Amino acid sequence: MNGSDFEKIVDDADYINYDYGDHGETVLSVHFQSCFYFWNGHTSEIRQAILNCYTKYIELWGGHITWGFDPLTDWKQKKISNLPSLQDVITKRADPDEVIEWYVADGSFEDDKIEYANRYVFSLLTNRAWQIQHGNILYFRLPRDLFFNQTTHDEILRFNQYCLQQLRPWYMVSGMQAATPFSDEGVKIDLVSQARDFKGIYIEDSWDTMRMPYGIRGFDWLTFVSNDLSEKIGGALKLQDTLTKAKLRFQTIANGVLIQASDYPELIPNGTPDPQGYLKLNHILRPLRDGNYGSMGDATYLGENDQSFDIPLTDLWMRRFDHERVWNDLVSTAKSRKPKSIVKLSTNHICEISGRYRYEDDYDYVRNEPMPFEEPDSRENDHRSYIILNKGDIAPYYLKLGQHGELLETMEIEWTLFEEFNY
Numbered sequence: 001m002n003g004s005d006f007e008k009i010v011d012d013a014d015y016i017n018y019d020y021g022d023h024g025e026t027v028l029s030v031h032f033q034s035c036f037y038f039w040n041g042h043t044s045e046i047r048q049a050i051l052n053c054y055t056k057y058i059e060l061w062g063g064h065i066t067w068g069f070d071p072l073t074d075w076k077q078k079k080i081s082n083l084p085s086l087q088d089v090i091t092k093r094a095d096p097d098e099v100i101e102w103y104v105a106d107g108s109f110e111d112d113k114i115e116y117a118n119r120y121v122f123s124l125l126t127n128r129a130w131q132i133q134h135g136n137i138l139y140f141r142l143p144r145d146l147f148f149n150q151t152t153h154d155e156i157l158r159f160n161q162y163c164l165q166q167l168r169p170w171y172m173v174s175g176m177q178a179a180t181p182f183s184d185e186g187v188k189i190d191l192v193s194q195a196r197d198f199k200g201i202y203i204e205d206s207w208d209t210m211r212m213p214y215g216i217r218g219f220d221w222l223t224f225v226s227n228d229l230s231e232k233i234g235g236a237l238k239l240q241d242t243l244t245k246a247k248l249r250f251q252t253i254a255n256g257v258l259i260q261a262s263d264y265p266e267l268i269p270n271g272t273p274d275p276q277g278y279l280k281l282n283h284i285l286r287p288l289r290d291g292n293y294g295s296m297g298d299a300t301y302l303g304e305n306d307q308s309f310d311i312p313l314t315d316l317w318m319r320r321f322d323h324e325r326v327w328n329d330l331v332s333t334a335k336s337r338k339p340k341s342i343v344k345l346s347t348n349h350i351c352e353i354s355g356r357y358r359y360e361d362d363y364d365y366v367r368n369e370p371m372p373f374e375e376p377d378s379r380e381n382d383h384r385s386y387i388i389l390n391k392g393d394i395a396p397y398y399l400k401l402g403q404h405g406e407l408l409e410t411m412e413i414e415w416t417l418f419e420e421f422n423y
Contacts, residue, residue, distance in 0.1 A: 003148025006176075009269055010144070013198050015117075015190045028187045028194060029117040030267070032147040033177035034140055034160050034222075035204045037212055038169035039405035041126025041136030042096040049166040050100070050124055050138060054086050056162060057122050057140055060155065064120040068104030069182075080104060096129035103182060115181035119143040125206060132366050132403050135209035138167065141179060147265075160222070161253060168255045170212055170229055170405065175221030176265040177202040188308035195309075199320055199327060200268035200278070203309075205296040213401055214385055215290035218318055219281050221265035225288070226256035228407040232396045233287050234348075246280045270328075274321060282321035287396040291356050291386030292379045293318060322354075322390055323423040336419040338377075343417035347397050351389040354423065357415035359385040359398060366403050379418070387415065 015028035040046045058065070068083050069075045072092065084092075086102055093100055102125075105118035121141035127134040140163075146152040160174055178194060178201055180187055194201060202220040211217070215232070227236040239257055243250045249260040261277040268274060296309040296317070307313060313330070320327035336355070345351060362371040362384035373382040387396060400409040 003145070006144070006148065006264070006267065009267060012269075013194050013201065013267065015187065015194070017115075017186075025115075026117045027115055027181060028190045029119075029179040030176050030194075030198075030201055031117075031119055031144045031179040032142045032156065032175070032265075033121075033179065033202075033204065034163070034172060034174035035177075035208075036138045036163060036167050036169045036172045037208055038136050038138070038167045039212075041100065042129040042404075044094075046136070046167070047090050047100060047126070049168075050126070051086055051090060052166050053138065053140075053163045054102070054122055054124075056159060060159060061120055061142065064106045065104050065122070066106055066108075068102070071101050075101075099128060100124065100126040105182070115183065115186055117179045117181060119179070125209070127209070127404075133213045133401055133405055135170065135212035135405065137206055137209050138163070139204060141177075144176060147176075161258075164224060164258065165254045168226070169224060170226050171216050171256075172224035172258075173202055173218070173220035173222070175202055176200070176267060177204055177220070192307055192309060192313065195317060196327075197270050198267045199270065199274070200266040203296060203317075207294065207296065211290050211293055212405065213399075214292070215288050215387070216285065217290060217293055219259075219261070219278075219285050221261050223259045223261070223281065223285070224253075224256055225259070225285070228255075228399075229288065230257065231407060231410045232399050233284075233394070234397070239284070242284055246284060248277060248280055248284075274324075279321060283390075283393075286322065287387060287389065287393055289318065289388050291358075291388045292382060292384075319388060322388070323421075325423055332422065335422050337422065339417045339420055345389075345395045345415045345417070347395050347412040347414075349395050351391055351393045351395060353417060353420055354390045355388075355420040356418045357387050357389060357395070358382075358418045359413055360416050361413075362398075365400055365408070386418065 010030055013030045014026055016024040017027045018024035065080050067080055070078050070083055071089055072084055090100060103123040106120040107116040107118050124138040126136045142156060147156055178191060208217055230236045230239045233239060236257060251258050261281045262275050266275050293314060295311045295314045316326055316330055325332060343353060345357060364371050371383040373384055395415055398411040398413045399407060400411055402408050
């Protein structure tokens with residue numbers, strides 16, 4: 001989908017709040033965004049890499065940044081000229097047990113009661129040294145029209161690769177993603193509507209940083225998979241071979257593989273066929289997916305007609321490319337069934353039953369204790385690893401990770417079928 005085709009349909013993905021004057025304000029939109037999930041944000045090396053990425057972003061697009069939150073004064077919203085520099089924040093919070101948090105954007109900063117779907121954003125949040133397997137996130141956003149301009153398109157992709165080389169992330173997703181205000185509190189219902197109308201729009205969520213040891217939430221037009229993460233599906237060379245056979249474009253860069261699903265990002269309006277590249281990539285990366293993610297931002301059920309991304313709906317959204325009915329027929333596909341008998345599936349074996357699988361003997365190797373869970377027949381408060389597999393998929397390995405996400409061992413294990421899907 002090129003720029004002109006994109007603009008013909010993207011207006012339906014823009015949500016305007018007319019409480020903000022006669023012309024209203026766009027509170028939810030779609031723009032180009034890249035989200036990097038990485039380890040070791042408490043270290044001076046990664047903090048310098050973060051600073052390098054931010055400095056480069058400001059060099060290229062800083063003229064559009066007008067305001068931000070001051071992390072040194074209780075997150076007070078300020079004009080950009082009144083903010084401390086990110087360098088100052090990193091210097092003053094040099095202790096590895098201090099969090100580095102940063103958010104700057106374009107738009108008006110004079111009325112903090114108005115929420116805008118900002119077009120330019122640079123945001124990050126790091127972990128503390130004492131935290132166990134807690135990830136970090138950095139994302140940047142740019143207007144979609146820049147992406148479809150050939151000069152700035154190439155500039156954006158060069159910057160994206162620069163950040164990959166600097167941060168060496170666990171994984172990354174880039175494409176036309178949901179553009180929300182800093183807080184998505186006022187657009188939770190709209191996010192669901194947007195996602196129902198456009199299957200190809202990715203939705204960023206900072207909860208991903210807590211779930212990094214368990215896998216990824218999905219893929220986008222560009223997806224980066226680190227060499228360590230790819231060990232879960234047989235390693236980088238195996239992944240590259242699979243991508244080659246699927247005729248998907250990729251390149252090795254930094255510490256992993258950068259994969260491109262199609263010529264341009266796809267919105268995939270409701271009722272249109274799923275692009276083959278997206279289906280192929282979903283199939284290849286599905287064994288990497290977190291099978292018990294939780295909810296994207298809010299576990300609240302607001303009612304049949306006013307639903308946010310609660311836990312069941314989040315799960316279906318993550319599975320939206322697994323079968324044509326999953327996202328089109330929510331009521332039907334939400335009904336799964338418990339297996340009639342115990343079904344075991346070993347690493348590297350072919351899955352015969354589509355469903356959700358669990359590692360029953362999952363262990364916390366950092367704390368040296370079994371992973372906690374409450375009820376054997378429930379996923380709620382279950383910290384064991386889950387995966388999603390369709391019939392024909394290859395069961396993945398288990399990655400034994402250290403305190404800060406370092407890969408210690410790739411283990412062959414036995415997965416147990418937890419629930420069978422209704423397709």
